[in-house]
Amino acid sequence: MFESAELGHTIDKATFREEVPKLRAALLDAQFELRENGKFPVVILVSGVDGSGKGETINVLYEWMDPRYLSTLAFSAPSDEERERPYMWRYWRALPPRGRTGVFAGSWYSDPIRDRILGQIDKGDLDQRMDQINRFEAMLVNEGALVLKFWFHLSKDGQRQRLKAMEKDPRTAWRVTKESWARLKTYEQLQEAAGHVLRMTNTPWAPWIVVEGTDDRYRSLTVGKVILEAMQKRLADKREQHYPVAPPLAPKIDQLDVLTSLDLTLKLEHKAYEMQLARWQGRLSELVRHPEFKKHSLIIAFEGSDAAGKGGSIRRITAAMDARQYQIIPVAAPTEEERAQPYLWRFWRHIPHNGRVAIFDRTWYGRVLVERVEGFCAEADWLRAYTEINDFEHELHKDGAIVVKFWLQISDKEQLKRFKEREKIDFKRFKITEEDWRNREKSEAYHAAVCDLVDRTSTSTAPWTLVEANDKSFARVKILRTLCERLENALNTEKPKAKATVKDK
Amino acid sequence: MFESAELGHTIDKATFREEVPKLRAALLDAQFELRENGKFPVVILVSGVDGSGKGETINVLYEWMDPRYLSTLAFSAPSDEERERPYMWRYWRALPPRGRTGVFAGSWYSDPIRDRILGQIDKGDLDQRMDQINRFEAMLVNEGALVLKFWFHLSKDGQRQRLKAMEKDPRTAWRVTKESWARLKTYEQLQEAAGHVLRMTNTPWAPWIVVEGTDDRYRSLTVGKVILEAMQKRLADKREQHYPVAPPLAPKIDQLDVLTSLDLTLKLEHKAYEMQLARWQGRLSELVRHPEFKKHSLIIAFEGSDAAGKGGSIRRITAAMDARQYQIIPVAAPTEEERAQPYLWRFWRHIPHNGRVAIFDRTWYGRVLVERVEGFCAEADWLRAYTEINDFEHELHKDGAIVVKFWLQISDKEQLKRFKEREKIDFKRFKITEEDWRNREKSEAYHAAVCDLVDRTSTSTAPWTLVEANDKSFARVKILRTLCERLENALNTEKPKAKATVKDK
Numbered sequence A, B: 001m002f003e004s005a006e007l008g009h010t011i012d013k014a015t016f017r018e019e020v021p022k023l024r025a026a027l028l029d030a031q032f033e034l035r036e037n038g039k040f041p042v043v044i045l046v047s048g049v050d051g052s053g054k055g056e057t058i059n060v061l062y063e064w065m066d067p068r069y070l071s072t073l074a075f076s077a078p079s080d081e082e083r084e085r086p087y088m089w090r091y092w093r094a095l096p097p098r099g100r101t102g103v104f105a106g107s108w109y110s111d112p113i114r115d116r117i118l119g120q121i122d123k124g125d126l127d128q129r130m131d132q133i134n135r136f137e138a139m140l141v142n143e144g145a146l147v148l149k150f151w152f153h154l155s156k157d158g159q160r161q162r163l164k165a166m167e168k169d170p171r172t173a174w175r176v177t178k179e180s181w182a183r184l185k186t187y188e189q190l191q192e193a194a195g196h197v198l199r200m201t202n203t204p205w206a207p208w209i210v211v212e213g214t215d216d217r218y219r220s221l222t223v224g225k226v227i228l229e230a231m232q233k234r235l236a237d238k239r240e241q242h243y244p245v246a247p248p249l250a251p252k253i254d255q256l257d258v259l260t261s262l263d264l265t266l267k268l269e270h271k272a273y274e275m276q277l278a279r280w281q282g283r284l285s286e287l288v289r290h291p292e293f294k295k296h297s298l299i300i301a302f303e304g305s306d307a308a309g310k311g312g313s314i315r316r317i318t319a320a321m322d323a324r325q326y327q328i329i330p331v332a333a334p335t336e337e338e339r340a341q342p343y344l345w346r347f348w349r350h351i352p353h354n355g356r357v358a359i360f361d362r363t364w365y366g367r368v369l370v371e372r373v374e375g376f377c378a379e380a381d382w383l384r385a386y387t388e389i390n391d392f393e394h395e396l397h398k399d400g401a402i403v404v405k406f407w408l409q410i411s412d413k414e415q416l417k418r419f420k421e422r423e424k425i426d427f428k429r430f431k432i433t434e435e436d437w438r439n440r441e442k443s444e445a446y447h448a449a450v451c452d453l454v455d456r457t458s459t460s461t462a463p464w465t466l467v468e469a470n471d472k473s474f475a476r477v478k479i480l481r482t483l484c485e486r487l488e489n490a491l492n493t494e495k496p497k498a499k500a501t502v503k504d505k
Helices: A013-037 A054-064 A110-117 A123-142 A156-168 A178-185 A187-200 A216-236 A270-287 A291-295 A310-318 A364-368 A379-398 A412-424 A434-441 A443-457 A472-491 A498-504 B013-037 B054-064 B110-117 B123-142 B156-168 B178-185 B187-200 B216-236 B270-287 B291-295 B310-318 B364-368 B370-374 B379-398 B412-424 B434-441 B443-457 B472-491 B498-504
Strands: A042-048 A070-074 A101-105 A146-153 A208-212 A297-304 A326-330 A357-361 A401-409 A464-468 B042-048 B070-074 B101-105 B146-153 B208-212 B297-304 B326-330 B357-361 B401-409 B464-468
Touching (some): A013 A054, A013 A216, A042 A216, A054 A101, A054 A216, A146 A216, A156 A187, A291 A472, A297 A472, A310 A357, A310 B054, A326 B070, A364 A443, A379 A401, A379 A443, A412 A434, A443 A464, B054 B216, B123 B187, B146 B216, B291 B472, B310 B357, B310 B401, B364 B370, B370 B379, B379 B401, B401 B472, B412 B434
Parallel strands (some): A042 A101, A042 A146, B297 B401
């Protein structure tokens, strides 16, 4: 892995002086084109052993490129807002939008490598985390990002010499801390852990570029040229960027599927409804105030056909909670800032911290529902979305989030009835739009999309609950009960006590 | 202040049941119209004594209105990301965009009132903070926001009774804490402090609505009706919203002004430049690594005519710093999310935390420069911007930020020369656009705008430095020297030691 980076590469001053002006002009031009074209972001990771010139290289990039369209994010200890959310949240919020370049000093690799060296995780854990990183980077690349991962290498002797030299120079002495010297002692462990990490994550879509860190001129010139060539190549490539994705899904050869097998005649009489509603709302309000819930968050996803009763169901949930504890996120067309980011970014930004509840009215499943059916995105994009969504929910789950997903299903006849009722009401907010009627016509395509979605994204950590919603009362109670059961499981609480069910007697 | 809220208002069940459905439907319609029209946000503050029904009222609003377009933000202890920035930053980031309603449970009033009751600030401090709040709210209203400030009042007896009743009910018992009872003991202090605060901030543009909190039905109905009427009235009002602003500024009756009196022949020879550049860059790099700087942040604002050399100057500054410590913010056209917020929001979001540096390439002065000259905003809007900008910078300063503002001035002749030089270079990034030429034609209008800007916004806490920039070397050194001097002053460091100036000998 590191052999070519121990050969003692150097570049003499004269060559450097001759090369830099050309390189600089070309980099500035490439950056300008990137901005004008605005089609992809450049993500640069700068990593490596201590004293290998990470900081110096970043400073050189700022000298050579247009610093207005570069941003550097240095990741050290997470802030409390970050600690209360999944591990990747802080990196998601730092992603550069299309047209810009983001330099990551410290990245999603730093913690796993450190944890492994300190013996806090075993090799199996490390591999799991590398797998997760590979999936994340694949997503970035599929979303169009140019990902360049640099690893600056030093031999052990080389590192000792660099640290000594830096310590002597008053301009760099401050960079050398006690920790730097301590890390020299763990050189072998770092090499072993890093070697393994680099091998595991040396993917075709985001390979590592290992650079010898000893000679400043060699290192700078190498990094500059790699960035330039990668950008130029990518700017010249007019093809759509698609990572190969296998074509669909099992063909449908009979009428039996997860939706047609729902019993839409299920009903709840008024009195039973009132009783059960009170019972489960009471239970829910206890559960979200449970001390154990402070270590979790609750993420509720609502999908369903138009007029299936999402809004009414959400109201029945929020009635059981304090408004200061939850946030409802209505998902509509993405904003300009959201469009400049990977698809899931617009959902990541709303991920609640521990002890809080986020209710999504329509969700990240838009890509495999409306975008798939209406052709708003390429087939390759919605096909890969299933995997990305599973990864996303898995990550939320791993961090302690309780992810509960509802699909509200009504019959075509019931939907027609509700549309007609709404048309009679003159409340402005109930206007049925042309689009609603159009969606109805595509109901077969939507039906297939929903079946695929359930098959592909109902996981043990984030299962789908299909809700028979022709009867609103039945649907609302089923939703509340499911929520309570999922919370009870996750919080390891006992079943409801007498007090909670008193209204049920 | 509180007299009308101690009369024992109650609403009987029958009246309530009759009124609510109408109110609800009307509220939903108003909310729908607000969303469609998208012209202004509604900002609702819910405040008052403990047990007066703040939480209950917010929950009622969620029941009555469309919860998808409401957001509630409960402010308790600030997160570390918030603590490291000016006091108002957390409220700025929580402002609802146009078309939405934001409910603030706890607001910019909470801390000043609490600090006053605990005796941590005196009456003078309190008044200063109220003045600052008045200015902030005036800004919100001028930006179009509908600001509704509710204060729920209870007599002392009333408060005791409410707390007892809440404690008895299992659904609300959790709301009553030891602190609630403790606060009953400081009832008089709260009344006094709150009374003073309400009087000071009872402005014509954002008056307080004091509501008796004893009876749930009365309180809910009152709040609902106030919100509805305010929204309806505002939606029906098609006039532009403008707070009266006095017309301009001293007329110009001779040729002498802050720009014409600059000596643009000032120059620095190459050798002196090299020496001084190294000297001040060295000093700057020391200052931003000074332990004292961890309590401050540095905000550098660059303005100037086109081709005045902002980019080159910024490069000379960043060369002295670690890329992980600063961020450059190029200010261009606002994004969609930024356009949905008050003007200054797009700058607030980039305010650095302590120990860090933000460099703005073009700034919040755009409003009184390009927007004024090109007529992109109404006269009343740019006229009030001077005050708002001064308030903004004052707030940054109060929090420890060091705000340094540069205007780079070149002669018309020098600008023409630089434009022509650029046209010869074939770097894409140096293309001179039609707009650049157009701006040149308006140079007189810009000249006047710059003079007004200096007169109106050069304050002792955030003074302007006008830079004679015909000679790039002179300009760069003056900028670096000014930065160092401002930092030295703020950090209370001694003058540069021998070591720092060694290159200068």
